[in-house]
Amino acid sequence: MIRETLKSSTFLNENMKSLIIPIEKVAHVQQNNSLEHALLVLVKSGYTAIPVLDRDSKLNGVISKALILDSILGLERIELDRLHTFKVSDVMNSKLATLKMSGTFSKALALSINNPFICMTDDDGAFKGILTRSSLLVYLNQELFQKK
Ligand code: 2BA
Secondary structure (H helix, E strand, O other), X not given: OHHHHHHOOHHHHOEOHHHOEEHHHOOOEEOXXXXXXXXXXXXXXXXXXXXXXXXXXXXXXXXXXXXXXXHOEOOOOEOOOHHHHOEHHHHOEOOOOEEEOOOEHHHHHHHHOOOOEEEXXXXXXXXXXXXXXXXXXXXXXXXXXXXX
16 A cells, blocks of 8 residues: 555656756766876765766766776785776776666666666766765655655
């Protein structure tokens, strides 16, 4: 009964435009940047993982502190010199969660189970911003418990 009521709620089918962090405010790197640059952006921004874009702002993948550290691990030590020799494209993960701007809350919620953020694109695949797991939870909490 509760499940049926929830499933018929209109908010599940609403699009998420108002929750998106726009591209200008998203920390990101380009695929031809050095790993050193990417690590600096990650450390300075405080994020664990950020999107990788190409020159035309198209999405290429995700780079994270863990991927960078893994790529410079030698057998017995961390080989910091490798930070200059590798590019972001050498170690990034090209699998990433994407959703069109017109995508619904329920699709976003399902994607957020395994992804801390979802990359939002327009109909041509151009990157427009990110939708974070926390913004989805804030929205859900408002719809379920705070709206009268
Ligand atoms: P994480 O970096 O692992 O961050 C996990 C959560 O920690 C964030 O959840 C946020 O609640 C908090 N947090 C981390 N760094 C923060 C900071 N500098 N300022 C404020 N809060 C911070 P979410 O907000 O749901 O973000 C989920 C993931 O989305 C983040 O995971 C990060 O990978 C990415 N992200 C969020 N905002 C971003 C932005 N402006 N640019 C690039 N990536 C972003």
